[in-house]
Amino acid sequence: MTIEKTTISDVAKYAKVSKSTVSQFLNERYEYMREETRERIEQAIEELNYQPNNVARSLKLKSTATIGVIVANILHSFSTQVIRAIEDTLNENDFSTIICNADDNPKKEKNYIETLLARQVDGLIVFPTSGNRELYKRLVDSNFPIVFVDRYVNGLNSDAVMLDNEKAIHMAIEHLLTNGYEDIAVLTTSIDTAVVPRVERVQGYKSAMKRFDLPIREAYIKSRDLPVLKKGIAELFKLEKPPQAIVSGNDLTLMEFLKYASEHDLKIGSDVGLVTIDEVNFMEIHNPPITTIAQPTFEMGEKAVELLLDKFDDSNQSEGAQIYRFDPSIIVRKSAEKAGVRI
Amino acid sequence: MTIEKTTISDVAKYAKVSKSTVSQFLNERYEYMREETRERIEQAIEELNYQPNNVARSLKLKSTATIGVIVANILHSFSTQVIRAIEDTLNENDFSTIICNADDNPKKEKNYIETLLARQVDGLIVFPTSGNRELYKRLVDSNFPIVFVDRYVNGLNSDAVMLDNEKAIHMAIEHLLTNGYEDIAVLTTSIDTAVVPRVERVQGYKSAMKRFDLPIREAYIKSRDLPVLKKGIAELFKLEKPPQAIVSGNDLTLMEFLKYASEHDLKIGSDVGLVTIDEVNFMEIHNPPITTIAQPTFEMGEKAVELLLDKFDDSNQSEGAQIYRFDPSIIVRKSAEKAGVRI
DNA sequence: CTGAAAGCGCTTACAG
DNA sequence: CTGAAAGCGCTTACAG
Numbered sequence: 001m002t003i004e005k006t007t008i009s010d011v012a013k014y015a016k017v018s019k020s021t022v023s024q025f026l027n028e029r030y031e032y033m034r035e036e037t038r039e040r041i042e043q044a045i046e047e048l049n050y051q052p053n054n055v056a057r058s059l060k061l062k063s064t065a066t067i068g069v070i071v072a073n074i075l076h077s078f079s080t081q082v083i084r085a086i087e088d089t090l091n092e093n094d095f096s097t098i099i100c101n102a103d104d105n106p107k108k109e110k111n112y113i114e115t116l117l118a119r120q121v122d123g124l125i126v127f128p129t130s131g132n133r134e135l136y137k138r139l140v141d142s143n144f145p146i147v148f149v150d151r152y153v154n155g156l157n158s159d160a161v162m163l164d165n166e167k168a169i170h171m172a173i174e175h176l177l178t179n180g181y182e183d184i185a186v187l188t189t190s191i192d193t194a195v196v197p198r199v200e201r202v203q204g205y206k207s208a209m210k211r212f213d214l215p216i217r218e219a220y221i222k223s224r225d226l227p228v229l230k231k232g233i234a235e236l237f238k239l240e241k242p243p244q245a246i247v248s249g250n251d252l253t254l255m256e257f258l259k260y261a262s263e264h265d266l267k268i269g270s271d272v273g274l275v276t277i278d279e280v281n282f283m284e285i286h287n288p289p290i291t292t293i294a295q296p297t298f299e300m301g302e303k304a305v306e307l308l309l310d311k312f313d314d315s316n317q318s319e320g321a322q323i324y325r326f327d328p329s330i331i332v333r334k335s336a337e338k339a340g341v342r343i
Numbered sequence: 344m345t346i347e348k349t350t351i352s353d354v355a356k357y358a359k360v361s362k363s364t365v366s367q368f369l370n371e372r373y374e375y376m377r378e379e380t381r382e383r384i385e386q387a388i389e390e391l392n393y394q395p396n397n398v399a400r401s402l403k404l405k406s407t408a409t410i411g412v413i414v415a416n417i418l419h420s421f422s423t424q425v426i427r428a429i430e431d432t433l434n435e436n437d438f439s440t441i442i443c444n445a446d447d448n449p450k451k452e453k454n455y456i457e458t459l460l461a462r463q464v465d466g467l468i469v470f471p472t473s474g475n476r477e478l479y480k481r482l483v484d485s486n487f488p489i490v491f492v493d494r495y496v497n498g499l500n501s502d503a504v505m506l507d508n509e510k511a512i513h514m515a516i517e518h519l520l521t522n523g524y525e526d527i528a529v530l531t532t533s534i535d536t537a538v539v540p541r542v543e544r545v546q547g548y549k550s551a552m553k554r555f556d557l558p559i560r561e562a563y564i565k566s567r568d569l570p571v572l573k574k575g576i577a578e579l580f581k582l583e584k585p586p587q588a589i590v591s592g593n594d595l596t597l598m599e600f601l602k603y604a605s606e607h608d609l610k611i612g613s614d615v616g617l618v619t620i621d622e623v624n625f626m627e628i629h630n631p632p633i634t635t636i637a638q639p640t641f642e643m644g645e646k647a648v649e650l651l652l653d654k655f656d657d658s659n660q661s662e663g664a665q666i667y668r669f670d671p672s673i674i675v676r677k678s679a680e681k682a683g684v685r686i
Numbered sequence: 687c688t689g690a691a692a693g694c695g696c697t698t699a700c701a702g
Numbered sequence: 703c704t705g706a707a708a709g710c711g712c713t714t715a716c717a718g
Contacts, residue, residue, distance in 0.1 A: 018706075019705085020704070020705060059398045115397075118396070262628060363713080380687080398710090
């Protein structure tokens with residue numbers, strides 16, 4: 001089963017040179033190499049079908065050229081999209097990516113951080129849960145290259161790539177108001193664990209209501225864990241004054257709402273207006289098509305990689321960590337139009 | 344920026360023992376270790392905040408405990424689901440996973456295979472394109488642990504985890520027939536590159552038609568690349584006798600069909616019956632909800648890992664490679680019911 | 687019960 | 703232009 005690999009020594013012997021010279025060749029330092037030597041090595045590598053061992057290289061170089069990515073919840077399509085961008089960008093820069101899914105579970109997350117560090121990843125990009133502040137603090141304090149995405153960890157001086165969540169909610173609400181919906185409710189997953197985007201989206205809801213001189217009704221704010229969110233939605237529509245429109249915090253909360261709506265024969269648009277954050281492929285084919293506040297997922301992933309790679313560049317003095325906010329954009333479709341009404 | 348790591352030597356010095364003894368401790372070989380020694384080492388590790396370096400360990404052990412996963416197209420939700428299962432299962436067995444997306448591009452795929460091998464992954468799980476037969480052949484012939492998922496590479500004696508594609512199509516067609524649809528067309532992505540499941544699905548279509556004594560109309564078989572599939576769909580409905588129902592090969596072809604249907608005001612169910620392969624979250628909330636032939640994605644991912652790990656077990660003589668076929672199941676919803684007609 | 691030594695497969699000053 | 707030597711951080715027979 002075990003295949004004896006051919007090593008650099010085999011190549012050296014075969015080409016009748018030293019290991020050093022082969023190594024020079026492998027690292028493309030041809031400057032002082034005779035044409036003939038180069039060809040001999042080239043041939044030896046070919047004949048022996050030699051494949052360099054990167055583990056050995058990594059050990060010597062103290063760099064593995066791999067980045068660990070830990071995502072809180074890979075089922076969330078925003079995450080998949082950003083990860084896709086991260087992997088692409090990293091790959092372009094000759095880095096490998098190890099993707100881990102923490103399932104919103106701090107224990108799993110901790111475990112992943114530790115095994116990634118043991119594997120000597122050169123840096124970490126993480127969508128953090130809020131359960132490992134101390135661990136992250138230690139990493140950040142010791143200057144280990146790390147950048148956060150989507151969420152940040154409170155009180156840590158580290159880079160983070162975030163959506164402008166307040167703006168996102170404002171856009172959603174403004175669109176709804178323009179289209180004649182006034183009593184607007186917001187749906188997010190639970191904010192008990194203080195996950196930043198959810199908190200910001202709820203705050204954004206409140207500030208938007210204030211800005212548009214509308215009352216803030218606590219009963220219109222439903223932040224619940226996914227399995228019990230539908231109950232919350234039901235409560236909303238049992239209210240004396242049920243909402244005329246819904247802002248859904250992401251694609252997962254949207255699914256719950258859509259299920260509720262179809263079970264209760266609520267017509268999207270005419271019965272309830274709807275805008276959701278996060279663009280997913282099925283928005284377009286839903287009937288009616290769903291108006292969406294999209295995050296620039298590709299740019300966000302790219303930025304995260306860029307920030308991380310900058311840290312490897314010694315010439316770049318760390319000029320203090322920052323939170324980078326990205327602008328959402330609205331994709332107007334039909335879910336926030338009352339029957340017949342056109343803007 | 345670089346943090347000097349504490350190494351096993353530091354721990355040894357601090358605990359006043361040799362590196363060997365620390366290593367014994369790390370590998371939990373306590374048999375011959377004095378209680379007191381153990382405690383001293385434990386403390387030293389704690390004090391120095393020592394983290395073992397897995398790269399060094401891997402080099403010595405010639406095993407990295409990591410598996411490379413190469414997926415042909417990560418945008419395909421079947422792949423995401425299987426990968427999720429693979430990662431979970433691997434993680435339970437203390438293996439790391441490196442996921443790479445080949446984008447259905449043999450060149451990218453080749454590149455990934457090479458870098459994964461250079462990184463000394465212990466094995467490979469791959470959803471192969473059909474462009475690297477020779478490379479895969481070399482790997483399989485040299486006994487490198489590899490298992491294929493979803494597709495296999497022709498003429499290679501290797502394990503593969505596959506859907507019973509013929510059965511899947513038969514189930515779809517039988518369901519459609521039972522519900523009163525007779526003229527049935529099938530949609531898949533292009534079969535020019537001979538990607539196995541597509542080919543099998545088209546074959547399955549033909550064998551099903553034969554089995555049910557229906558004519559096989561070539562014009563009802565549309566196998567096109569995604570960007571031009573919609574044109575193929577249009578052709579279908581311009582036929583003298585347009586199909587009464589559609590079997591969609593996967594979630595991506597489904598999207599194209601759904602877009603076409605909504606643009607042309609085709610009512611799913613009453614105007615055209617529809618069954619698709621691959622269960623995705625939005626099937627349920629689509630209007631009408633979509634009847635689906637589901638693949639047992641979790642079991643398939645789990646099986647792939649199991650087959651791979653078996654190869655590491657020397658006691659298991661390789662009893663010849665096999666193709667493992669998994670049974671699809673049907674999730675009946677409303678997209679294959681004519682208005683008013685109930686089964 | 688514990689330590690000295692060799693070695694995994696590379697890279698990199700340094701010498702010549 | 704090329705080679706000998708040391709070393710990256712571990713593990714594992716082997717000796718005592």
